[in-house]
Amino acid sequence: MWTWFYRLASPPYVFGVTRALYPWLLAAAALLIGYGLIAGLGFAPPDYQQGDAFRIIYVHAPSAWLSLFGYTLMAVAGAIALVWRIKMGHAVAAAAAPIGASFTVVALLTGSLWGRPMWGTYWAWDPRLTSELILLFLYFGVMSLRPAFEDPARGDRAAALLALVGVVNVPIIHFSVEWWNSLHQGATVTKFAKPSMPPSMLLPLLSMFFGFMFFYAAVLCKRLRGEVLNRERLATWVKEAIDTHDA
Amino acid sequence: MSVGAWEAMGLILRRELRLSFRRPDQLLQPLVFFLIVTTLFPLGLSPELSLLRDMAPAVLWVAALLSSLLSVDSLFKGDADDGTLEQLALSGQSLGTIVIAKTLGHWLVSGAALVLMSPVVGTALGIPVAAFGTMMLSLALGTLTLSWLGAIGAGLTVGLRRGSVLLSLIVLPLAMPLLIFGASATDRAITGMSPAGALYFLAALCVFTSSLAPVAAAAALRITLE
Amino acid sequence: MTHDFWAMGGYAAYVWPCIGFALATLAWNIWSANRHYTAALQRARRALAMAASEAA
Numbered sequence: 001m002w003t004w005f006y007r008l009a010s011p012p013y014v015f016g017v018t019r020a021l022y023p024w025l026l027a028a029a030a031l032l033i034g035y036g037l038i039a040g041l042g043f044a045p046p047d048y049q050q051g052d053a054f055r056i057i058y059v060h061a062p063s064a065w066l067s068l069f070g071y072t073l074m075a076v077a078g079a080i081a082l083v084w085r086i087k088m089g090h091a092v093a094a095a096a097a098p099i100g101a102s103f104t105v106v107a108l109l110t111g112s113l114w115g116r117p118m119w120g121t122y123w124a125w126d127p128r129l130t131s132e133l134i135l136l137f138l139y140f141g142v143m144s145l146r147p148a149f150e151d152p153a154r155g156d157r158a159a160a161l162l163a164l165v166g167v168v169n170v171p172i173i174h175f176s177v178e179w180w181n182s183l184h185q186g187a188t189v190t191k192f193a194k195p196s197m198p199p200s201m202l203l204p205l206l207s208m209f210f211g212f213m214f215f216y217a218a219v220l221c222k223r224l225r226g227e228v229l230n231r232e233r234l235a236t237w238v239k240e241a242i243d244t245h246d247a
Numbered sequence: 248m249s250v251g252a253w254e255a256m257g258l259i260l261r262r263e264l265r266l267s268f269r270r271p272d273q274l275l276q277p278l279v280f281f282l283i284v285t286t287l288f289p290l291g292l293s294p295e296l297s298l299l300r301d302m303a304p305a306v307l308w309v310a311a312l313l314s315s316l317l318s319v320d321s322l323f324k325g326d327a328d329d330g331t332l333e334q335l336a337l338s339g340q341s342l343g344t345i346v347i348a349k350t351l352g353h354w355l356v357s358g359a360a361l362v363l364m365s366p367v368v369g370t371a372l373g374i375p376v377a378a379f380g381t382m383m384l385s386l387a388l389g390t391l392t393l394s395w396l397g398a399i400g401a402g403l404t405v406g407l408r409r410g411s412v413l414l415s416l417i418v419l420p421l422a423m424p425l426l427i428f429g430a431s432a433t434d435r436a437i438t439g440m441s442p443a444g445a446l447y448f449l450a451a452l453c454v455f456t457s458s459l460a461p462v463a464a465a466a467a468l469r470i471t472l473e
Numbered sequence: 474m475t476h477d478f479w480a481m482g483g484y485a486a487y488v489w490p491c492i493g494f495a496l497a498t499l500a501w502n503i504w505s506a507n508r509h510y511t512a513a514l515q516r517a518r519r520a521l522a523m524a525a526s527e528a529a
Contacts, residue, residue, distance in 0.1 A: 026503075033499075037492070041478075041488075041492070042478060046482055051482040051483070051484060052481040052482030052483075052484050052488060053481070053482070053484040053487055053488060055481065055488055056487065056488055056491045058492075059491055059492055059494075059495035060491065063495060063498075082466075098505065099502055099506075102498050102501065102502055103498065105498070106494055106495050106498045109491075109494050110491040110494060110495065113487045113490055113491050114487065114491065116487060117484055117487050130423070130427070131424075134420045134423050134424075137416075137419070137420035137423075138420050138421075140416065141413075141416050141417045141420060144413060144416055145403065145404075145413060145417065148404075148407050148408075148409070148410075148413055149407065154470060154471070154473070157470045158403050158467065158470050158471070161403065161463065161466055161467055161470060162403060162417060164463075165399060165421065165463050166420070166421065169420075172424070215499060215502075219502045219503060219506045222503075222506035222507060222509075222510055223506045223509055223510070225510050225513070226506070226509040226510040226512070226513035226514075227513070229510075229513040229514060229516070229517045230513045230516070230517075233516065233517045233520045233521075234520055234521070234524060238517055238521070239521055242514060242517060242518065242521075
């Protein structure tokens with residue numbers, strides 16, 4: 001049952017699998033994001049309170065979700081690498097960091113632009129916005145720590161530890177809207193029993209969530225290939241792998 | 248002759264304090280820095296005490312944060328440079344014991360000193376005497392938490408070129424919740440409201456950090472020393 | 474694609490830059506990942522070539 005897990009620790013296996021998966025993941029992402037944007041921007045009815053401005057949710061919510069998911073993935077991959085000494089974990093963590101950071105920036109910027117018409121301000125120091133900003137700083141910290149070491153393996157381990165220390169922030173961001181009085185609205189999509197959105201609004205949003213996830217997976221595959229190559233440059237399997245394939 | 252963990256902690260703590268007091272200039276520098284930073288704000292903003300009072304908690308806390316970062320940089324550096332750190336690691340005592348002792352030693356000469364200095368600085372910033380109790384308690388809890396966070400950062404960056412900048416980059420985001428609640432507690436005390444909620448939260452943060460930070464800092468040292 | 478669509482009920486100045494940011498970030502991610510991979514590939518090829526010439 002665990003063979004799939006063990007295989008994921010093997011660099012040549014991962015190198016091959018990511019090559020095969022990349023185009024499919026990207027295609028799925030394109031389809032889902034395309035439908036989500038067209039349906040959400042063009043066909044979903046305007047919100048009775050926010051009018052057409054609510055459509056920002058179609059990029060804001062998936063980005064914010066990815067920023068949290070990406071950090072958690074980075075922390076878990078690093079933890080697996082630290083505890084079980086599976087070096088692939090470090091490669092995944094290193095690949096995941098810049099992707100997650102970029103979506104954190106999108107979440108903050110789109111949130112800011114959404115806040116201006118809705119709350120009257122581009123920014124507010126409320127718990128969710130502040131902790132999301134802290135998340136961005138944590139990403140930068142991890143991304144700066146890794147290359148600071150002369151020994152790359154040591155840098156990997158230090159970055160993994162730092163990511164773990166910072167992962168405490170993730171539940172704080174998620175629950176901040178419940179624990180504190182916040183300008184930011186509560187959960188929209190997690191209430192599956194009684195969703196607060198009609199299907200015409202909800203379906204494109206779900207499509208965007210899944211589309212962004214597939215996109216994340218695709219980009220992660222590409223970056224992971226680079227990370228694996230950087231760490232396994234002189235291994236015997238590399239020569240054959242990069243000779244037979246051009247990319 | 249094997250030394251128990253508590254004994255070892257006491258020995259290392261006493262060593263830390265003795266070494267710190269041997270270099271009084273190094274001891275005083277972060278404290279002077281704290282005083283200077285708090286002076287910058289009235290100079291830059293306004294000498295009106297009534298206006299300063301509003302931002303006094305923030306000024307106090309930011310100055311304490313920066314001063315603490317300055318001094319925590321050398322938490323492990325001296326011992327790492329002359330090989331003492333490796334000797335301690337090989338001594339058979341757990342790295343956790345060593346980290347706890349060194350961090351407590353650091354807090355006693357930096358954070359605790361800041362707490363004692365805070366009434367003077369508080370008066371200069373217009374904080375009413377009635378709020379001093381909350382101010383000092385929040386600073387005590389906060390600087391201790393900062394010392395723990397700094398220990399993690401110091402453990403990760405000891406021996407790195409430009410490690411001090413990285414240390415700040417790593418520790419400051421982690422310290423932001425601390426700043427929010429610490430300043431909030433003092434602020435509420437100044438305006439006459441009950442600071443209990445914020446103080447409880449600070450205490451919770453302190454306990455949480457005190458229990459987990461030694462583990463993290465020890466792991467960081469293990470990575471650095473390998 | 475009516476005028477109403479582009480006007481976004483008056484919120485066009487907020488909605489369209491958001492969509493733009495998001496799409497730009499998606500594009501950046503693809504471009505950056507590709508650049509990262511190509512650089513790694515080149516470095517690997519160079520390392521293998523050096524190892525081969527040393528062995529020769």
